[in-house]
Amino acid sequence: MLEHGKIVVMKPNIMMKLVALLFVVATVLFVNSSPVPKDDAEYNRFFEYTGEDGEIHTIDLEAEPNMEVIEEIERNPANNQYLLFTRSNPNTAQSLLINNAASISSSNFNARLPTVVIVHGWLSNQNTDINPVIRAAYLGKSDVNVIVMDWRRLALYDYATAVRGVPAVGRGLGEFLRFLSSVTGAGLDSMHLVGFSLGAHVVGNAGRELGGRVARVTGLDPAGPLWNYNSNALGANDGIYVEAIHTDGGLVGLGIGTAIANVDFFPNGGNSQPGCLTGICDHNRAWELFAATVTYNHLIGNECSSNLQITLNNCRGREFPMGNDDLRKSGSGMFRVDTGRRYPF
Template sequence: MKASLLLCVIATVYLASAVPIKEEELGVYPRFVTFPDGEGLPHVADLQAEPDHALLEEIHRDPANNLYLLFTRNNPTQAQTLIINNSESILNSNFNPEDNTIVVVHGWLGGQDAGINPTIRDAYLGKGSANVIVLDWRRLALSNYVTAVIGVPDIGVGLGQFVRFLISVTGIPYESIHLAGFSLGAHIVGNAGRELEGRVARVTGLDPAGPLWIYNDNKITENDGVYVEAIHTNGGVDGLGIGDIVANVDFFPNGGRSQPGCLTFLCDHDRSWELFGASVTYNHLTGTECESSWQVTFNSCSGAPFPLGNDDLNKTGSGFYRVNTGRRYPF
């Protein structure tokens, strides 16, 4: 009985300290917000939903309990499963230490079949040899939005632990690793980069989720990698993405709120990973540096040019940029 009571107390203390939601944030957004799932279909998120404390406690105890799926040019569509603390799963796979590694992380209600995964996978493998690892964190992602938000830091820690294990087994350098995540996944890769002390070459946030994140200390930041980039396609308090500058370089395509060819904010939100995938293939989207949010909104930026996205692991820069795109792929 005493042991059970002690466990309850520990769990309560952990959950109280882990909840990143601040009261002022609830007033920024309406209570109900509609997000796309992995297939772009709408689902309502209740920002005042009760968290699933049991699930959060379990994830906190074992943050590495995620699914890591490897794709290479030798297995471009059939995944090989990599398992943390199981070196044979890596050594017996097609993972090539000579190639760069990109880790792709889906958003809320997604999974291994979410549209972001084949889009970015095919862009990388269509261009050259690479290790493309898809993180499937659906166990938490399929919970209510509030629960998923609270659990994001632990999923990020788990990803960081996996990357550290991958490095220990294969000897690959931090300079060969790029972490890219969409929506809640953007904050996951930020936390993973933080777990790795900001040493990975690149961290990319694809329209990082906005609801319950504006005042959240666990959101993606410019310190999470050697170079951190954010692509904002549906930002602001009336959108699904965070409209704030969060990275070394922040891009605001077409003003960063709505996108040409999109009729819904769900499409606007998803456009971030579509633009990134196209940029890996063509490296054709160039932003213009801005001095103010007014310039971003009214398309009057006149500063230096800088490329959006791409797969360059030596990329460096700072500032915020507007880039104008087309209505359809490759934009």
């Protein structure tokens, strides 16, 4: 090294320590920026979540779930609402009821068309932005049945209770779709289940209830807290093709930051999104991006061979489209896609 104009030779043991220190610093920087597995224990017990209502909610990951509510949800899948929208009724819902064939036969449901099911996340309902935005994208693109599932009966409870009840809600959705298929003849291979955050795990459990026979299952930033290493989380066998889009997967992000599906997309690295200043903005960007791809099918990712490639943005593998409305989509691997700050990104 150079010191006051003279060359100073460092002792080998000092050089080794310096190299080791630089390695540790580089490792820490990589871990904090990469989509790597995280244990639920790494989350603080308490953290704040800003809902779409603008209110700040405190999540207690160690809270005791309300088992009375969960048992009721398990006993009665009819707690969930299924609201049908078609091009004949794009803005006014028709209610479909499980075990009520007349509610289906008297509706505008068309078994010859593909069916898209949209499932919201925690603290949300049928009117939350994800539902009208994705619904409008689909109906503006093609003639389909859009079913919005409202599971607010559980979703408005505390986070720990909602998480514990997700498998039962998902099974209820699966039972409803099985009934819908039996009444109308609509094939499971004509159905695409789309869920956001906790809703991603709901559609995963619904697909599992149906033996993984639905055409597509898409998880939009699947919820992370209490879901890492959770056997009820969305998985690659929950549909014929399963895709996950990760937008807030940092070490304490709201989403799972690791590959869990057949194809996993990590927009802009998967942790933070252009134009976002908050975690909830990063989290919501998943469904915003998906809706844009339904309309334009314009966001193309490159396959990555490692998490490091995702982080360093040097994925040079094959190209593959993120999202879209292709019911016969298939593939595997991890992909990074870079987007803009504003719609359509």
